[in-house]
Amino acid sequence: MKVRGARDVLLRLVREHDVLLESFRPGVLDRLGVGYERLREENPRLVYCAITGYGQEGPDRGRPGHDINYLARGGLLGLSGGSEDEPPAQAAGQIADLGGGALMAAFGILAALHERERSGMGQLVDVSMTRGARSWLAMVAASFFASGAVPRRGGLELAGGLACYRPYRCADGWVALGALEPKFWQALCRGLGREDLVERHLDPAVAGELEAVFRERTRAEWAAFDDEHSCCLEPVLDLDEALARAGDDVVAVEQPGAAAPVRLLGPPVALSRTPPDGTRPAPPLGADTDAVLAALGYDDAGIAALKAAGAVAGPDGVPEGSFLA
Numbered sequence: 156m157k158v159r160g161a162r163d164v165l166l167r168l169v170r171e172h173d174v175l176l177e178s179f180r181p182g183v184l185d186r187l188g189v190g191y192e193r194l195r196e197e198n199p200r201l202v203y204c205a206i207t208g209y210g211q212e213g214p215d216r217g218r219p220g221h222d223i224n225y226l227a228r229g230g231l232l233g234l235s236g237g238s239e240d241e242p243p244a245q246a247a248g249q250i251a252d253l254g255g256g257a258l259m260a261a262f263g264i265l266a267a268l269h270e271r272e273r274s275g276m277g278q279l280v281d282v283s284m285t286r287g288a289r290s291w292l293a294m295v296a297a298s299f300f301a302s303g304a305v306p307r308r309g310g311l312e313l314a315g316g317l318a319c320y321r322p323y324r325c326a327d328g329w330v331a332l333g334a335l336e337p338k339f340w341q342a343l344c345r346g347l348g349r350e351d352l353v354e355r356h357l358d359p360a361v362a363g364e365l366e367a368v369f370r371e372r373t374r375a376e377w378a379a380f381d382d383e384h385s386c387c388l389e390p391v392l393d394l395d396e397a398l399a400r401a402g403d404d405v406v407a408v409e410q411p412g413a414a415a416p417v418r419l420l421g422p423p424v425a426l427s428r429t430p431p432d433g434t435r436p437a438p439p440l441g442a443d444t445d446a447v448l449a450a451l452g453y454d455d456a457g458i459a460a461l462k463a464a465g466a467v468a469g470p471d472g473v474p475e476g477s478f479l480a
Contacts, residue, residue, distance in 0.1 A: 158187060160466030165189050167451045169198045173277065174264060178206040181216045191279045201277040202267040206256050210283035222284075225251035229289035238309035255287025318362035319343075322391060323369035330369060330377045333387035346384035410436045441470040 166189065169175060175194065177184060184190045191203045208225055209215035215228075223245060226232040231251075236244035248254075263280035271277055289296075295306055310316045319334045334340040337356055344352045347368060355361050369377070374390035381388040398405060404423075407416040421433035444467055448458045461467045 157465045204280040206282045222249045222251045225285040229285045251284040251288040256284040259287040326373045329391035343386035406433045444469045
């Protein structure tokens with residue numbers, strides 16, 4: 156009853172709605188009778204987006220994994236970090252989950268919806284988090300294809316291989332130097348009184364000389380130096396420092412169940428005519444179940460039966476505001 160009831164609800168839903176998003180391993184929904192081919196019979200306009208670790212096809216399709224695994228298999232993790240003598244550096248953000256999965260899904264769904272305006276037909280959007288994360292290496296991969304030289308951790312131009320583009324330890328922390336273009340490098344060298352370094356813009360050996368220079372001043376002093384010389388030099392901030400500078404990028408949300416407003420990061424994209432609202436609270440788990448089922452034609456007895464069978468979950472017994480229950 157649980158599977159059959161859930162299947163019936165989903166079949167009704169896709170008749171009325173044009174986008175479905177799921178993140179099961181390939182084949183799971185097919186075994187339950189609600190895979191893409193079955194659902195498109197109910198609604199040929201359906202845009203069905205499946206987010207998986209390794210995609211719908213191929214020998215790895217059934218492998219389990221997490222963000223770190225997808226970055227490892229995609230080549231990004233192996234290139235992250237200071238040198239091959241050190242362990243690969245794990246990113247603080249979930250590159251594969253968010254950048255390779257969620258963002259690629261949004262892009263793919265919008266592209267499929269745009270195409271549907273011309274054809275009238277939906278399609279399957281196959282999002283592989285490994286493939287999506289690997290796309291972030293487009294420039295690195297292109298260089299490898301062109302030269303045949305295998306890139307190594309710590310040797311990439313934009314990941315530690317250039318003295319003009321890397322972090323440096325200073326007197327009270329770290330600063331990030333991004334003087335990639337000659338004009339910024341010249342501004343740095345002249346501000347330091349080191350005209351002798353101007354012609355050594357892309358010389359990796361210069362890093363050793365700059366390390367001693369950067370240790371002589373604090374982050375605040377280097378920030379003031381950049382204000383004066385404009386050489387793409389910024390302090391490396393801890394998260395509390397970064398958020399203190401974020402201003403309106405941090406929003407307060409009146410979340411049901413929370414004793415006080417919840418502070419969150421707001422939408423990262425600004426739109427001039429239709430600005431996004433990042434202050435709407437998330438609904439408690441199951442809050443809309445009854446309304447959705449009623450809209451699909453279920454009466455009170457039918458809704459109660461689905462809940463009793465475990466085919467759907469309502470708000471009863473779920474703490475308001477919780478996403479972990």
